[in-house]
Amino acid sequence: MKMRSHCPINFSLEHFGDKWTLLIIRDLMFKDKRHYNEFFESNENVSTSVLGDRLKQLEESGIIKKEADSVKKSRIKYSLTPKGIALLPLMIEMIVWGGTFDTDTEANQDFLDQANNHRELLVSSTREQLEKDHLPS
Amino acid sequence: MKMRSHCPINFSLEHFGDKWTLLIIRDLMFKDKRHYNEFFESNENVSTSVLGDRLKQLEESGIIKKEADSVKKSRIKYSLTPKGIALLPLMIEMIVWGGTFDTDTEANQDFLDQANNHRELLVSSTREQLEKDHLPS
């Protein structure tokens, strides 16, 4: 990967500084989506070519991983890695900022209140659940 | 602004989901840069056309504002608005993630330690300083 600089913000942007990558992470993290077609059916209408490309890049950078679904072996299941789960605090801040400044937000008010008033608890309980669902046991 | 959805994460991405916007915010927030040519001279080599476009969009969405420099009246000074200062927690999480996973990071280790161990204090003290420097008194 060609890096413009080793500024940590730039490093983050090189990994997910585009309009689509974090929507896939959102689906994995907060919407229990684990399959290609579920990402494809999201509200924001990603195209198959962009979706395929982003999934590939996320896997290459170790943020997600693919595995055969335990039920149907032809089906591919996507999981967050520890590096992907580490994006949780950032994602929460994205929700807080967007939920605060979009007058028509769909953000859950309880979630916003929790994020504002009991952030540590929200982060740790969500992280625990993600580790159960995504990391090998 | 055409919005793909009112998901708060999508709302955030519509505002700064690209490779350049948050680098301008970084310069304003952490590097004391307040002028066009200072942003232009950043390590990441933004082109003038993209820089001009992003400054315009950030102003239109109320994240930054322009004003005449108090010293030279021909000079334009950029400031963060409250909506821009509200990006501070998000920016700190970008620094933490990037600083954690880039083996060659330039991130300041003290800053990372503070963000990990005394986050509230780091946020509030930085916010206070930004309010002094950027908001009208």
Place this chain on the structure above:
DNA sequence: TTATTTAACTTGCATATTCGAAGTTAATAT
């Protein structure tokens, strides 16, 4: 006073990236 420099853009064009529609492959389900 004239010339040069600085600052903040704007424009035009070549290149690169992204998009959307359609096609492909392989494994089920009927």
Place this chain on the structure above:
DNA sequence: ATATTAACTTCGAATATGCAAGTTAAATAA
């Protein structure tokens, strides 16, 4: 045997980006 589901690939068109050059207006230097 046929249809459907899932996960992609491919390709031309639309869009965004990068680069060089040009513009404007004020400030400083000769």
